[in-house]
Amino acid sequence: WKKDEFKRCDQTIFCREYRNLDIGSSKWYVSDVNLTNGKVRARLVNEDDGEAEHGGSLILHLSAYQDGIVRVKVKEADQKKKRFEVPDVIVKELEEKRLWIQRLIEKDGASMVVLSGHEVVLLHKPFQLYVRNGKETLLSLNAKGLFHFERQREKREGENWDDTFRSHTDTRPHGPQSIGFDVSFYGADFVYGLPERATGLTLKPTKGAEIVSEPYRLFNSDIFEYIYESPFGLYGAVPVMQSHGEKRTTGFFWLNAAEMVVDVLAKEKAEEGAAEEVSRVDTHWMAESGAFDAFFFIGPGPKDVIRQYTSVTGKSIMPQFFATAYHQCRWNYKDEADVFQVDAGFDEYDMPYDVLWLDIEHTDGKKYFTWDPVLFPNPKEMQDKIAAKGRKMVTIIDPHIKRDNNYYIHKEAQSKGYYIKNKHGADFDGWCWPGSSSYLDMLNPEVRSWWADKFSYSSYQGSTPNLYIWNDMNEPSVFNGPEATMERDNIHYGGVEHRDVHNAYGYYFHMASVEGLMKRGENNDRPFVLSRSFFAGTQKVGAIWTGDNNADWDHLRVSVPMLLTLGLTGITFAGADVGGFFGNPDAELLTRWYQLGAYYPFYRGHAHLDTKRREPWLFGEPYTSLIRESLHTRYALLPYFYTLFREANVNGLPLMRPLWMEYPSDKHSFAIDDEFLLGKDILVHGVYSEKAVSEEVYFPGSQPWFDVRTGASYSGGQTVQVPVTLDSIPVYQRAGSIIPRKDRFRRSSFQMENDPYTLVIALNGTYEARGELYIDDGKSFDFEKGAYIHRLFTFADGRLTSTNLAPGNKGTKEFTTSCLVERIILLGLKSKDLSSHRVLVESSGTQVSAEIGPSLLRKGYHQTNSLVVRMPKVRISDDWSIKVL
Amino acid sequence: LNLRGVAPQDEKYYQSAVIKCRDGSKSFPQERLNDDFCDCADGTDEPGTNACPEAKFYCRNSGHRPLILFSSRVNDGICDCCDGSDEYDGKINCRNTCWEAGEKSREKLKKKLGVYKEGSGIRKKDVENSRILRRQHEGELVPLKRDEKHLKSVVDKLREIKLVLLLEMSLVAALLWWQCCRRRITRPEKEAVEKEEKRAREEKERLEKEEREKRERESTPAKEASQQAEDVSHQVEEQAEDPKIPRTTEEEEEVVDNSEHTDEEDDELANLTEEERGRVIAARWTGEDVSDIKAKAEAESANPLESTSSYDDESEALDEANVQPEDVEDEDYGHHSAYEDASIESESLDDDEASWWSRLKAAPSALLKMFSFSRSHPVDISEAERIRKEFREASDKLQGVQSRITELEDRLKQDYGKDGEFYSFHDKCFELKDKKYTYKVCPFKDATQQEGHSTTRLGRWQGFKDDYKSMVYEHGDRCWNGPERSLRVKMRCGTKLELRSVDEPSRCEYVAELSTPAMCLESKVKELERQLVVQEIPQDGSHDEL
Secondary structure, three states: OOOOHHOOOHHHHHHHHOOOOOOOOEEEEEHHHHHHHHEEEEEEEEOOOOOOOOOOOOOEEEEEOOOOOOEEEEEEOOOOOOOOOOOOOOOOHHHHHHEEOOOOEEOOEEEEEEOEEEEEEEOOOOOEEEEEEEEEEEEEEOOOOOOOEOOOOOOOOOOOOOOOOOOEEEEEOOOOOOOEEEEEEEOOOEEOOOOOOOOOOOOOOOOOOOOOOOEEEEOOOOOOOOOOOOOOOOOOOEEEEEEEEEOEEEEEEEOOOOEEEEEEEEOOOOHHHHOOOOOOOEEEEEOOOOOOEEEEOOOHHHHHHHHHHHHHHHOOOOHHHHHHOOOOOOOOOOOOOHHHHHHHHHOOOOOOOOOOEOHHHHOOOOOOOOOOOOOOOOOHHHHHHHHOOOEEEEEEEOOEEOOOOOOOHHHHHHOOOOOOOOOOOOOOEEEOEEEEEEEEEOOHHHHHHHHHHHOOOOOOOOOOOOOEEEEEOOOOOOOOOOHHHHOOOOOOOOHHHHHHHHHHHHHHHHHHHHHHHHOOOOOHHHOOOOOOOOOOOHHHHEEEOOOEOOOOOOHHHHHHHHHHHHHHHOOEEOOEEEOOOOOOOOOOHHHHHHHHOOOOOEEOOOOOOOOOOOOOOOOOOOOHHHHHHHHHHHHHHHHHHHHHHHHHHHHOEEEEEHHHHHHHOOOHHOOOOEEEEOOOOEEEOOOOOOOOOOOEEEOOOOEEEEEEEOOOEEOOOEEEEEOOOOOOEEEEOOOOOOEEEEEOOOOHHHHHHHEEEEEEEEOOOOOOOOEEEEEEEOOOOOHHHHHHEEEEEEOOOOOEEEOOHHHHHHHHOOOOOOEEEEEEEEEEOOOOHHHOEEEEOOOOOOEEEEOOOOOOOOOOOOOOEEEEEEEEEEEEEOOOOEEOO | OOOOOHHHHHHHHHHHOEEOOOOOOOOEEEHHHHOOOOOOOOOOOOOOOOOOOOOOEEEOOOOHHHHHHEEOOOOOOOOOOOOOOOOOOOOOOOOHHHHHHHHHHHHHHHHHHHHHHHHHHHHHHHHHHHHHHHHHHHHHHHHHHHHHHHHHHHHHHHHHHHHHHHOOOOOHHHHHHHHHHHHHHHHHHHHHHHHHHHHHHOOOHHHHHHHHHHHHHOOOOOOOOOHHHHHHHHHHHHHOOOOOOHHHHHHHHHHHHHHHOHHOOOOOOOOOOOHHHHHHHHHHHHHHOOHHHHHHHHHHOOOOHHHHHHHHHHHHHHHEEEEEEEHHHHHHHHHHHHHHHHHHHHHHHHHHHHHHHHHHHOOOOHHHHHHHOOOOOOHHHHHHHHHHHHHHHHHHHHHHHHHHHHHHHHHHHHHOOOOOOHHHHHHOOOOEEOOOOEEEEOOOEEEEEOOOOOOEEEEEEEEOOOOOOOEEEEEOOOOOOOOEEEEEEEEEEEEOOEEEEEEOOOOOOEEEEEHHHHHHHHHHHHHHHHHHHHHOOOOOOOHHOO
């Protein structure tokens, strides 16, 4: 990591100044509070300002939305230049959920708004804002007096606004305009969120008496060989934080795309001794520029906060089914012959995969939308050949455009004036893969629309319906720019400076590419575009991955908290490169990575150009078999994954969840980040060290957990030193759950479409269990018109029942499937119930047999603790009941 | 009895009413055979469906070769068997293409057989020729060894005589020197001489001690000019022999490598143009060679004076390193080069010291005259020269014989395969011209990649691997930020000996294909003939009950 190429806080003007401020230094007070249009409007005045002081006061708008969301906006009463408000992040539907505030209560120097179940109190002097729930305070703004707002002003004589870092000078033509403030989370033990960085799940204090740390930085950067445990920001930024304590979860989101830093303040010594009623976490937020547009989420639970946040920024896009399976990537599969050889390798070793990826070398001179004429002379035939086995391909399309006058994209973009401009108004010219490059101004909807057209089959020569897209380098990465990105005084659409839009640039580029695939597919082929950079709202356009990680154990380990953090900020379709991008993993590390990656929402193997080949069959036995097993595990669980993706699509919940999301009052679980829940029913604990013989696994809750390979059970609420071998990582199914699987091996997910289901029932102490299954066509948007199946499976009174969970009036389209249930596996039966017997399929009146059998169909798996119902032959889409016991 | 997917030789296994899973885990009644539910984890009960993940499906492929499929291919909508038997659920209709495919495959097989037949003939001849050549080489070695023994004794004798002569001449020189310079002889000087003699005796354990002594001597200010002269000669010798010197240059290379990861680079980047900086940063990912830019950056960031002097240091170090091997060689020849050493020494002497040397050199006759005074049997100068000449000639000849012996022994000790089929590879190199590069693969030596005038070594010979199916080269030139290059040459039967392709599937790991008759084994010809016979037997299609 080239640390010196990136700014530290003390090299960043606003960060240095804000960080040195004293608690209580804020000088703002409230006046003129009133209600207009169902919103509270108030004036903020600075004590130091004289009556006619230039700069004037600030205007605060307070509004509220259904489901516990409070929004506060603050802006200059007299804006010199309009502050940039990040468009296309907040969903349009939010406005429909706005509550019309009817009444304002004035009392004791404060104004109060009463909402359903909570109140907002605006304290007048000093200016402070509290979100409360009766007597209980949930959240506060400026309770520590760190609210500062640099109003835009004229340059004073002799004043120099230039900011020089290394050889780059930022002219800051509009001068200082930073914003800083404190937010406190009450009833919180920890705070989480603020991706992206390679650190643990909990956000440790960065400021306090004995702490020497940089603040958490949100500034999208292409960091070469990023390191483990550093508060520096990586490729994406989501300025949202979630707090959690035993009784309460709350959240805070600041919609601002400028460089931002956040300090988590350590508890002061005196405070610890004092009779503090509730624990509290104080945080200090600072941004270089942009607007003050903040959201408070009141919870009360972790899932509530995520639902509230995603109702503001959008729910996860429903992925194509293939995209939830395994992806094979490398920089680079060299030519068509190499592609076919890798494809054939998977078949030869009976390993399933769904997508083969091509990195930058497939292009003609790094000109995106082109093919190297020597290496890839017949791209269509190549894709067709891969697609004949139900597989897809992905090509990379980056935002830097080669300044080559024979390149149509460049010619058009240049003539239409679609590039980002430098401070002099000329097209910005930076260095990236193709050499001298310009960058499309994706903030401009017209540019996005033009870009989207480039994905049409007629425009993108050599593309087919089986080709999907990968966006890299969209931070944007500019090799010769300050901090490997572009100058902050570059100019975007509408005269917006790059400094204001920086963190969202990658999001707009991602959005434009997704728009392209939407157009290409006539709005009925779900787009799949993977992006490296991301921002709040990325979940509604596509997937991301954690960028250029290393082939070492630390990076394997940190992938879990990184992905958990993304999930908490709404971005659930994410994964880390399996194997590690840089360097050569040994066979054991690679195997462990495949075993863990099988539970990542996005599962892709990738490798750097300089690394040894590492297609999963190249390491010999036992590794080849173990990696194959990991791939099969993923494929078997695809129905469960897809059901979870639908849950994310409906209510924003992540697939990968920290334990406390499902067990919010289990204090022991709050800081655990070496294991996670996939959905609520599968507990996964990676193996993060060489030659491990055991792992410490914490089993949350009060019900047991069943080892998915052996059926062995472990009671909840305890930590167990579980023995491990190279064969597998510890994975468990929750007692009381029913998980749908497809256990038959196939080449790719495409061939699994009509395969029968296996239902794995893990019974709890009262012999009950419950599970869901969502199915649709896996590719179109017909599901939005009702073309899907949503089943509920319940086990009670010795009977398994399948009922419809979809609403009756779900829409006009329909989806059907003839898939059967071929096997029902019951775990958690007492030995008296573990015996071969006849089972009655009540709906059809037929009898089938139940026998003791294994929960996994592999050589050498003999189990005596599970009962298997043979071929009940009921349709997965029908209502039915089976009397098992 | 549903025997779908069962190989004919296994049909018997399924005849009983209760069938055992092959892994012994359990048994199943016959009606559960191919009932589309997996009872045996090893797939015994479902050879014809895809219910068991580990089952295998056998397709007969009448008219072509039988095929064994993973169960994942059964009814997956893709025709894998040419007889279409793997797709029977009616979702897709697979045409039976076995006869065409069989024809094609038989054609291919015939062609292959032809190549093998011809190749194995060539191979036979090659092996025979190699055997003859090998015998010749072995035969050549016997007289050579005899010659070597003889020449060695001649050379030893001559060396002895020459040594005596040299000793005598040294004595004279010492005498002369004593005459002209005796006033200057002091005790420390004597001690130094003694020390030097002792050192010569203890040559083997000298390395560390020498280093110490060197430092000792250097730290003592040399008061006497003669001692200084002595010291200079020591230093020249020591530096030349100092095994540290070549390491120094390696260290410098390492330093250059490391500098790419230090903060210095960051400062240097500041001196570059926008484009150059872009290229340097891009190179972190790509490994593109940007040393030219970096050198520029270094030059610009460093003090120009310092940088010049550091270049000088480097070239000096290199020069010293170059001196070394020559000196080592000289040592092998014994002390006859003492004369030359002295002449090097003389250059570094003060005028005073030089004067006696020039006198000594200028007056050989006077010297000899003096010499004869002190000797009982006089030596004449032409005799000395004759002996020197004879010695030179004899040792040259010995050298020639010895190098041929070494060459032959080196050749004969190599591994040339089971039948010595690779014996003729010894003197061969195989070349292939690509668009950009010329690849040159020399068995038993090394493999290179040439682009214009620059040559990159892909690896040094490591031997045959994979049961003589590949040749392996390793430890080639290191890649920037990557591994040492390596090459694996896969050999295939072909009638011509030629390099067919070179590829680089992983960065810096090359794979080449060489066609050679050496791989056309007679046993393989038989096997191919058998295969062809099997394939040509028309198979009974009606047996297919599917």
